[in-house]
Amino acid sequence: MKEVRVWIxxxxxxxxxxxxxMHAQAPRLADRYGFVPKVxxxxxxxxxxxxxxxxxxxxxxxEFASAGRSLIQLDGVRHWRSSAQGLAATDADxxxxxxxxxxxxxxxxxxxxxxxxxxxxxVVTSNKWPVALHGVELTALARKKGVRFxxxxxxxxxxxxxxTLVDGLAGTTPISLRGILNATANFILTxxxxxxxxxDALAEARDLGLAERDPTADxxxxxxxxxxxxxxxxxxxxxxxxxxVVRHGISKVDRAQIDAAASEGARIKELVTLELSEAGGQxxxxxxxxPTLLPTEDRLAGxxxxxxxxxxxxxxxxxxxxxGPGAGPxxxxxxxxxxxxxxxxxxxxxxxx
Numbered sequence: 001m002k003e004v005r006v007w008i009x010x011x012x013x014x015x016x017x018x019x020x021x022m023h024a025q026a027p028r029l030a031d032r033y034g035f036v037p038k039v040x041x042x043x044x045x046x047x048x049x050x051x052x053x054x055x056x057x058x059x060x061x062x063e064f065a066s067a068g069r070s071l072i073q074l075d076g077v078r079h080w081r082s083s084a085q086g087l088a089a090t091d092a093d094x095x096x097x098x099x100x101x102x103x104x105x106x107x108x109x110x111x112x113x114x115x116x117x118x119x120x121x122x123v124v125t126s127n128k129w130p131v132a133l134h135g136v137e138l139t140a141l142a143r144k145k146g147v148r149f150x151x152x153x154x155x156x157x158x159x160x161x162x163x164t165l166v167d168g169l170a171g172t173t174p175i176s177l178r179g180i181l182n183a184t185a186n187f188i189l190t191x192x193x194x195x196x197x198x199x200d201a202l203a204e205a206r207d208l209g210l211a212e213r214d215p216t217a218d219x220x221x222x223x224x225x226x227x228x229x230x231x232x233x234x235x236x237x238x239x240x241x242x243x244x245v246v247r248h249g250i251s252k253v254d255r256a257q258i259d260a261a262a263s264e265g266a267r268i269k270e271l272v273t274l275e276l277s278e279a280g281g282q283x284x285x286x287x288x289x290x291p292t293l294l295p296t297e298d299r300l301a302g303x304x305x306x307x308x309x310x311x312x313x314x315x316x317x318x319x320x321x322x323x324g325p326g327a328g329p330x331x332x333x334x335x336x337x338x339x340x341x342x343x344x345x346x347x348x349x350x351x352x353x
Contacts, residue, residue: 001030004344005092007041009049009083009112010099014126014153015042016065017333018096018340023058035344041090042071045099049086050077083112093347096340097125103222103242106130110138117141117149122347124339126153126332132226133241135233148343151234153335155181155227156308159324160338165235165312172314174235177274179310180303181227183327184210184218185250185270189291190304192258193267198251210306210327220249221270221289228272228287235312236276238285248290257291266293267301 006022008015022029022037030036039056043049050056050071064071072079080086087095095116101109110130113123117138125131131138131151142149152162165174180186184205191201202219205211217223225247229240250270261268271292274285294301299321303309308326313319325331 002035002347003349004035004037004094004347005349006037006039006094006096006340007043007087007090007092008039008096008098009041009043009087010097010127011042011044011065011071012098012100013329014098014333014336015044015096016062017330018098018336019058020062021333021337022340023062029341029344033341033345035347037340037344040092041086043083043086044071047071047079049080049083050074051080051086051090052077053090084108084115087112087115091350092121093349094122094124094340094343096336097123097127097130098336099127101127101129103129103132103226106133110134113138113149114141117145117147120145120147120350122147122343123149124336124343125151126336127151128154128223128226128230131233132229134239135230136237136239139234139237148346150339150343151230152339153332154230156310156322156324156326157183157328158331158334158338159308159322159326160335161310161322161324162230162234163338163342164320164322165231165310165314169312169314169317169320172317174312174314175276177231177235177272177310177312178300179227179231179272180269180300180308181272181310181326182218182221182224182270183306183308183325184215185221185224186303186308186326187306188219189250189253189258189268189270192253192255193262198254218249219251221247222249224270224272224289228274228289231272231310232274232285232287236274236285238283240285240287244287246288246290250291253291261293264293266295268292269294269300269303271300
């Protein structure tokens with residue numbers, strides 16, 4: 001039976017969910033997919049990186065995490081103060097990178113991913129900003145090294161939109177894309193349609209865990225902008241910078257606008273749009289994130305609550321729609337888990353060193 005060695009960097013909610021899923025489903029992974037996962041390294045911001053070449057015991061690691069105990073206290077582990085140091089000094093077949101690197105640099109996630117790919121190690125990630133800022137580079141590096149790079153959970157959480165548009169539509173030419181990609185913004189607009197004020201809808205989103213204490217990324221369109229950049233890079237193969245995306249959030253949408261839209265038989269949605277354009281023999285992608293008035297007959301107008309959706313027009317197949325839930329740590333974990341299975345099935349285990 002093939003053994004696949006794994007690093008998990010970013011051992012928070014998603015990382016812990018993933019380790020639990022690997023452990024609980026180990027027999028199914030062996031029977032159905034032909035491999036056994038062996039987690040050899042785990043890292044978090046507090047403890048740094050711990051490693052055991054013979055494999056960490058998943059139950060013990062999860063018990064330590066649940067109790068708030070330092071991973072350094074695990075029996076028999078080697079320890080490095082930073083993830084980068086630990087990754088450089090050890091080896092694995094797959095890096096699962098589930099930290100939350102900031103928008104200004106995408107670090108340290110992009111360095112973790114870049115260094116792993118350069119060593120011929122496959123990468124799976126839910127870390128949005130490294131992929132938004134460097135998706136084309138990381139994809140090209142993976143292709144050059146003959147390994148897989150997958151980032152399903154960076155857009156629409158556990159709903160398989162990237163695998164559908166990149167793998168399922170392989171060989172087609174993407175022409176345009178429209179999407180509702182931020183579950184928090186969509187929830188707020190839906191509740192406002194139902195009579196809530198913007199402030200009350202935001203408070204409800206916080207209570208449900210959909211919005212952070214500082215909701216800027218959601219209500220000002222930064223999260224949707226990152227997802228637009230990811231889609232441009234991975235689907236259209238065009239790297240965008242933040243300044244390339246026209247961005248307007250929903251923070252200024254008020255009751256009067258919601259009511260006016262309803263009186264016209266329309267709804268306001270935070271819409272991501274990507275359009276491929278040609279000029280002088282060169283192609284580029286125009287990207288926008290903004291509240292948009294959609295007639296009720298538009299297939300995206302009926303996407304409500306925390307549901308997300310993408311409509312992609314590609315030649316020669318026409319329009320393809322992917323709809324599903326777009327938020328939640330369990331869904332994000334499932335997206336990473338699906339990516340991991342897809343990658344692990346094709347891994348040729350590296351020589352032990």
